[in-house]
Amino acid sequence: MPVPDRTGLKIVDIDVKDVRFPTSLGGHGSDALHTDPNYSCAYVTITTEKGSKGYGLTFTCGRGTEVVVYNVRSLKKFILGKNAADIFADFAGFWRAITNDSQMRWIGPEKGVIHLAVAAILNSLWDLWARLENKPVWRLLVDMEPEELVSTIDFRYITDVLTKEEAIQLLKDKNNGKQKRVKYLEENGYPAYTTQVGWLGYSDETVKELCEKYIKLGFTHFKVKVGLNLEEDYRRCTQVRKYIGKDRFLMVDANQAWSVNEAIDWMKKLAPLNILWIEEPTSPDDVLGHATISQALRPYGIGVATGEMCANRVMFKQFLQSGGMQYCQIDSARIGGINEILAVYLMAYKFNVKVCPHAGGVGLCEMVQHLQYWDYASLSGTMEGRLIEYVDQQHEHFYDPTLVENAKYLAPKLPGYSTQFLPETLEKYTYPNGSEWQRMFKEGIFPPPDDTELANI
Amino acid sequence: MPVPDRTGLKIVDIDVKDVRFPTSLGGHGSDALHTDPNYSCAYVTITTEKGSKGYGLTFTCGRGTEVVVYNVRSLKKFILGKNAADIFADFAGFWRAITNDSQMRWIGPEKGVIHLAVAAILNSLWDLWARLENKPVWRLLVDMEPEELVSTIDFRYITDVLTKEEAIQLLKDKNNGKQKRVKYLEENGYPAYTTQVGWLGYSDETVKELCEKYIKLGFTHFKVKVGLNLEEDYRRCTQVRKYIGKDRFLMVDANQAWSVNEAIDWMKKLAPLNILWIEEPTSPDDVLGHATISQALRPYGIGVATGEMCANRVMFKQFLQSGGMQYCQIDSARIGGINEILAVYLMAYKFNVKVCPHAGGVGLCEMVQHLQYWDYASLSGTMEGRLIEYVDQQHEHFYDPTLVENAKYLAPKLPGYSTQFLPETLEKYTYPNGSEWQRMFKEGIFPPPDDTELANI
Incomplete structure (x- = not known):
């Protein structure tokens, strides 16, 4: 199993930021239903006891990002204090726990805001795992044995079309080459x-x-x-x-x-x-x-x-x-x-x-x-x-x-899932306190948010 | 049209509360996937300029309610300052606007947290409308002409099985009796x-x-x-x-x-x-x-x-x-x-x-x-x-x-949608500051929430 040693892998911090880019200014991304998207994301950083990091995000279109960010906060309890190696060793079990909490599943289940929040957290975990293995995510996946890879999947509700055993066999059939x-x-x-x-x-x-x-x-x-x-x-x-x-x-x-x-x-x-x-x-x-x-x-x-x-x-x-x-x-x-x-x-x-x-x-x-x-x-x-x-x-x-x-x-070469932001991006585009947003509010390019749109609190 | 006169109906306030009942203590509501529900709701109160009120809620199971409450806050901009009579006069148009904001629809669309938040708001509007007409909601609905009733519905994505015209006809066919x-x-x-x-x-x-x-x-x-x-x-x-x-x-x-x-x-x-x-x-x-x-x-x-x-x-x-x-x-x-x-x-x-x-x-x-x-x-x-x-x-x-x-x-007789809480209920069960919750935290019956679970801020 490529599960890393547990030492120092207790997750001691999870940070989440509302990051927005003013893409609506150029008409980029405009379509029949999304006329003025400001491409954005809820951006998660997890930190382990020994200081290793994982970065994950879920994409959004501007307004509403604050709700996803807030939902990530509400999910912190599922990850803080856990050892990342334990999560990877029973990844499907962790997935089931975070997506199907007996009280929280009512607000999904497995859809909309809460699933976007789960995606950002899960993406940060995969990024961490790949960094610990010193591989880009695709190589981490490719190097897994079929059984290991499939062990990360929760098959609930899909066994009528695909069982765990079938999935393993599909992958084994392609091991050659x-x-x-x-x-x-x-x-x-x-x-x-x-x-x-x-x-x-x-x-x-x-x-x-x-x-x-x-x-x-x-x-x-x-x-x-x-x-x-x-x-x-x-x-x-x-x-x-x-x-x-x-x-x-x-x-x-x-x-x-x-x-x-x-x-x-x-x-x-x-x-x-x-x-x-x-x-x-x-x-x-x-x-x-x-x-x-x-x-x-x-x-x-x-x-x-x-x-x-x-x-x-x-x-x-x-x-x-x-x-x-x-x-x-x-x-x-x-x-x-x-x-x-x-x-x-x-x-x-x-x-x-x-x-x-x-x-x-x-x-x-x-x-x-x-x-x-x-x-x-x-x-x-x-x-x-x-x-x-x-x-x-x-x-x-x-x-x-x-x-x-x-x-x-071209093939990604650096370890991880390629979604770590540069520090100057966070300084500029964290919403609404980033320097670029403050400038645009001052210059009247965008109205400043009212108090209902603030997640970075 | 039963749409009320506009005078004084500008919506000047929308309040939302996280209200939870400790139902898990008695095993009430326990099922295969929801083992310990604390029956809860996001509770919305809208107030018009002349002081009329509408009360609406969406049901939840405890944890996660704070996210729905937070999402209601993010949707305030769609309702504050609007005249309720204008909303009722083009209710389908209002519905489309609040469910399909070009940026926010990405976090749904029309599902999960954001749709629960929309439900609470819409329920408060229907409650207000019925109170203004001095009728229980069911009588408001029954007394509407088929065209009026159907005018509140957004038919997008369902016209392949039901058109507006068909819906009106179905209702007309039952006018008798x-x-x-x-x-x-x-x-x-x-x-x-x-x-x-x-x-x-x-x-x-x-x-x-x-x-x-x-x-x-x-x-x-x-x-x-x-x-x-x-x-x-x-x-x-x-x-x-x-x-x-x-x-x-x-x-x-x-x-x-x-x-x-x-x-x-x-x-x-x-x-x-x-x-x-x-x-x-x-x-x-x-x-x-x-x-x-x-x-x-x-x-x-x-x-x-x-x-x-x-x-x-x-x-x-x-x-x-x-x-x-x-x-x-x-x-x-x-x-x-x-x-x-x-x-x-x-x-x-x-x-x-x-x-x-x-x-x-x-x-x-x-x-x-x-x-x-x-x-x-x-x-x-x-x-x-x-x-x-x-x-x-x-x-x-x-x-x-x-x-x-x-x-x-038995037939509901009072005006509205029957979901106004008693004041003592809000005093006791608003989460986490209600007196009953504070008592239960103190007595160790439930752990107090950490800062990730606080919506009433």
Whole structure:
């Protein structure tokens, strides 16, 4: 077992910060339902007795971050005073305890604010573990024996489609060639696609410039936001298709704007533009709706992609069972940490559904690259039709930022999960007392928060 | 339109309190997953310029209440300074605004902590509206024209099964006889069932005494908690069946303890005891799992009941579409207020599924009776096979407590939604500063909270 020695690993501190970036100023990240996101996160730092640290975060969109931060505080009791080595030795047990406290589970269970808070804490634990092993998270995962890896997963509520024993077998079947695939990853990286040519807040000229820029950078897959106005969508998508040519791929993303029938009608009209997938056509909770849409769009060669707001492994299970998801867009910070995400990868593999992770925001690229690397090396063994979303913003705030070259995510090399912020980022962007926020309040760029929006207390 | 005059209705204050009752001391409310609940709530009071008040709450189980309270604070900006009459005049628009803020929706959307907080606020608005009209909520609802009532509902994501126009028509079709049904309700009340004979924390003797007590009180339907141990369940259910006789009804509740296949196996073994329904057999998010269980148990005459932890109308829609729910157990405080609950009642009626509301806890009986009364008068027009859950605890804390006589909920008569606490209750049970909590901390009955559990700051 790669579980580290217990000495000095008692967790003696857990700190949580509300960190926000003023991304709404540039129209970055704007879509049909999220018109002015300030990309943000609840940022957790855990410290052990001997001084080792783990850094974890969950992504948010600005307002509301304070609630997640507050919920992390309420979960401190599950981690303070515990020995990290004991947690890793029975990681599934710890996961069950923190997600299913007999009183707190009522406010979830395993969804929304409390699950985001759990994600931030779990991410910090995985970061700590990898640092203790002196490995990037993806290598920690790849180097685990199938039994060890699977021991971190709580299989409750998914055994009707995947048992622990089956999961172990799936991994054993791919043990052969794992080291070769690791080498391939280290030498070649992992394909990325760009969402950056088509935010709804961008002007036509910006879209054109960005298409040209990303073609030059080697990108072959381009995603455009849609859903506010059909004619406008058709016009914008026609432009992008013209700029990227016939042989590159075009995906569209409605960010939950439509009802089920509206999604089908709308997409049939965009179909002549040769669309690879429609992402989040309707409510992220509507498994059966996605299945209906998938079936209706299959004749047009359009797949349905979703997952960034999928609440937990039970919802993913149903999207996979129902045929409602042709592209599984796992998010690294919405569900309960790597433990639960591994379960989703394993189920997706069993259902032969491609995982194309959601990324962007704050730290999502940094984290999810590790997971997709692990998937290639240890589980799926292929990159065919698989890509990681890429947005080149907010990377400059991290010690170990995502590196994308020639439209490939390069292998993370430093120990951990790549989500430690630089000290100057915390000094500037901690909300609302960071120096940049104070400056923007003073200059009237943003109104100062009222007392209901203060988590850093 | 029953929308009141705007004068003096600007909302000038919204107060929220963490109120907890030490119910874990008696083993009340204990089930397979909730072993020590302290029934609690986030309690909202809104005040208008002219001094009128609205009281609303969302139920919780103890720890975690502070997070919901904190989230209500974060939502104050959506209500403070608004005129209540304007809210009622475009209630669906207000609902969309508070549930789908472009930044905050990321931490839901429409589920978990933020949706519980929304529920508490919406409940206080409906209470205010009914008080302004000088009617109990159920009469406010019954007296609305179909168009008015339906105008409070946001139909986004459910139009594939129910449109606004259809909803209006369903209500119009039942306009005939409405006043007769109102009179019937006022004279006869609405049938209740009891959950009080079979909490897992109760001894055999207690169970026997309680069965005898509730039979004497006129109850015909008895619910028992199961899910920890099959032999023990069989033994307890056999006892209860013996005490209540062949002609009364026995329901069981697993509170999400099982996987899908486990639920089927377990219930087949309990089937000889003639079980009316199995409640919450597995994850509350597993629509397809419930459909599988429903199908497997149909030959045994066992229906599947769920809903108290169903996250929102989109999830209810799917439970209804898939045949995964034969008894729809709407909860009055988990989803987004009466606005969203009406949508669920309308969908259930269309799918011919009986609504048997979840109640108990704190204030849930008080609220849900109003909804079921409305359903009988305005929508379903029948009580056949329908009952409201009843637990006779925590009623003494309310100004206008639920009255159950001869196993019938008597008609609420006072204006509002029946959830205003008595002042002495707030003085005693506000957490952690209430006098009863301070006493219990001092006497070592409960440990005092650490600083992570304090919402009343």
